Amino acid sequence: MSNDQWAKLLAEHEDKLELPxxxxxxxxxxxxxxxxxxxxxxxxxxGGYTTPVREAICACFDQYVATIGDQxxxxxxxxxxxxxxKRAKPLRDWLLKLDPDDSAIFGYTxxxxxxxxxxxxxxxxxxxxxxxxxGWGLNALHFSVPLKFxxxxxxxxxxxxxxxxxxxxxx
Numbered sequence: 001m002s003n004d005q006w007a008k009l010l011a012e013h014e015d016k017l018e019l020p021x022x023x024x025x026x027x028x029x030x031x032x033x034x035x036x037x038x039x040x041x042x043x044x045x046x047g048g049y050t051t052p053v054r055e056a057i058c059a060c061f062d063q064y065v066a067t068i069g070d071q072x073x074x075x076x077x078x079x080x081x082x083x084x085x086k087r088a089k090p091l092r093d094w095l096l097k098l099d100p101d102d103s104a105i106f107g108y109t110x111x112x113x114x115x116x117x118x119x120x121x122x123x124x125x126x127x128x129x130x131x132x133x134x135g136w137g138l139n140a141l142h143f144s145v146p147l148k149f150x151x152x153x154x155x156x157x158x159x160x161x162x163x164x165x166x167x168x169x170x171x
């Protein structure tokens with residue numbers, strides 16, 4: 001089977017690409033989506049605690065939302081409860097106001113429930129400034145789209161990925 005045939009088959013059966021949470025656990029499946037097959041891009045970078053890099057993350061998010069349209073349903077931030085996307089403050093309004101040593105771990109997702117895995121996902125994990133200055137790891141940005149999205153618009157998300165990389169890595 002060719003790559004194109006495989007992609008078409010997966011796109012045609014997108015509803016079967018969801019697996020329930022806890023599927024392999026002794027207690028059995030749970031009532032939420034635990035796994036979703038998607039195309040994911042990941043960027044790793046330094047300086048996630050700095051204002052220029054946080055501004056670049058906001059620019060990447062703007063590009064992502066412009067690419068996927070009105071798909072996102074939840075904002076999930078470290079140390080807080082999930083908030084419906086439509087009720088959440090815009091990313092720039094809170095991310096750029098954080099102290100360099102505040103937690104800047106957050107994700108936007110399109111699951112029906114906040115705990116659902118979703119093929120549309122924008123997730124950023126940034127070390128606190130003091131941790132990064134001690135060399136405790138890297139920061140990461142992950143974004144994903146469903147296979148069907150790629151099959152329907154094969155060039156759109158791929159064109160934005162290098163732009164997102166250049167935006168965040170140039171800081």
